[in-house]
Amino acid sequence: MERFFGSGLFLPVASIGKVASGHGSSMVTAMSTVTEIESALAKLPLVAQCEVAAWLESRLWPETSAMMASIDEAERSLAEEGGVAVEDVRKNLGQWITG
Numbered sequence: 001m002e003r004f005f006g007s008g009l010f011l012p013v014a015s016i017g018k019v020a021s022g023h024g025s026s027m028v029t030a031m032s033t034v035t036e037i038e039s040a041l042a043k044l045p046l047v048a049q050c051e052v053a054a055w056l057e058s059r060l061w062p063e064t065s066a067m068m069a070s071i072d073e074a075e076r077s078l079a080e081e082g083g084v085a086v087e088d089v090r091k092n093l094g095q096w097i098t099g
Contacts, residue, residue: 031037041049 031040041052044052
């Protein structure tokens with residue numbers, strides 16, 4: 001189950017409840033500021049933080065058909081034309097970026 005907070009953030013009630021009460025309760029106080037949300041997130045286990053990060057990423061950057069087509073094209077290009085060795089990327093990246 002998720003709980004909506006005034007800022008537009010949904011977080012798992014079970015995880016936040018444990019943070020809020022320290023006893024695993026599902027009672028949660030509403031959070032409406034970024035500071036309050038950041039503080040609560042910092043108290044979550046890493047796995048729960050990753051779940052929130054994945055949710056936020058999907059909300060901010062939803063998959064589109066154009067994005068998926070670009071990924072498909074990149075995979076095709078890599079398979080057909082090959083890529084650049086990681087060592088070469090590390091060695092030349094600065095030059096490639098700055099020209």
